[in-house]
Amino acid sequence: MSLYASTSLISPPLQSIRLKTPLKLGIMASGYGSNFEAIAQAIDTHQLNAEIRGVIYNNPEAKVKTKAQHWGVKSLLLDHRKYSSRQALEQEIIEVFKAEQVEWIIMAGWMRIVTEVLLTSYPDRILNIHPSLLPSFKGLHAVDLALAAKVKITGCTVHLASLEVDSGAIIMQAAVPILADDTVESLHIRIQQQEHKILPEAIALAAQIYS
Numbered sequence: 001m002s003l004y005a006s007t008s009l010i011s012p013p014l015q016s017i018r019l020k021t022p023l024k025l026g027i028m029a030s031g032y033g034s035n036f037e038a039i040a041q042a043i044d045t046h047q048l049n050a051e052i053r054g055v056i057y058n059n060p061e062a063k064v065k066t067k068a069q070h071w072g073v074k075s076l077l078l079d080h081r082k083y084s085s086r087q088a089l090e091q092e093i094i095e096v097f098k099a100e101q102v103e104w105i106i107m108a109g110w111m112r113i114v115t116e117v118l119l120t121s122y123p124d125r126i127l128n129i130h131p132s133l134l135p136s137f138k139g140l141h142a143v144d145l146a147l148a149a150k151v152k153i154t155g156c157t158v159h160l161a162s163l164e165v166d167s168g169a170i171i172m173q174a175a176v177p178i179l180a181d182d183t184v185e186s187l188h189i190r191i192q193q194q195e196h197k198i199l200p201e202a203i204a205l206a207a208q209i210y211s
């Protein structure tokens, strides 16, 4: 294994940012929920001054539901297939999160495009995590694309959500070297290790910048 295998080449210094009042977070997720769990752990260990007011997931099979139960966080399935439009789904998301006094929305593996309905309800208050060094490799298959492009370094990005997919202001990034024998799975695992480090820090940093 190369010297670089477990290191991030340009990770930012991860000093904790102290927020005076706990941020009220609403999480949106579609899948496994490891990024939700990273946030929950950071809160539990006092690295992030926040509380998770609820998790919304759109896929009945999403493992994030079990993870939310484990952490004692309320979760709600809003299956996008049951809504007439993206906007109709987002109206319900907004209702749920406003009722919970959510201040910041974190898209932690949310695999749906968001519209102006959600964005204007939470202006500069929605973060997304993406498994590439944006602006490279936008979209659903970022890890595959980086591997196919034969770049030597990829990574992950936390950014503000915007109308254009994977294009809002970048808050934090971490780099991950691509190894000669990497598969999509092995590379994604190392990218996620970096995601779990930077997401809680990026939430605190964004709250400091935009509040």
Ligand code: GAR
Pocket: 029, 030, 031, 032, 033, 034, 035, 036, 108, 109, 110, 111, 129, 130, 131, 139, 140, 142, 192, 195
């Ligand atoms: C993460 O790697 C995240 O970057 C990616 O989905 C994964 C979710 O993992 N998001 C996207 O690809 C968004 N375009 P998780 O469910 O274990 O947190």
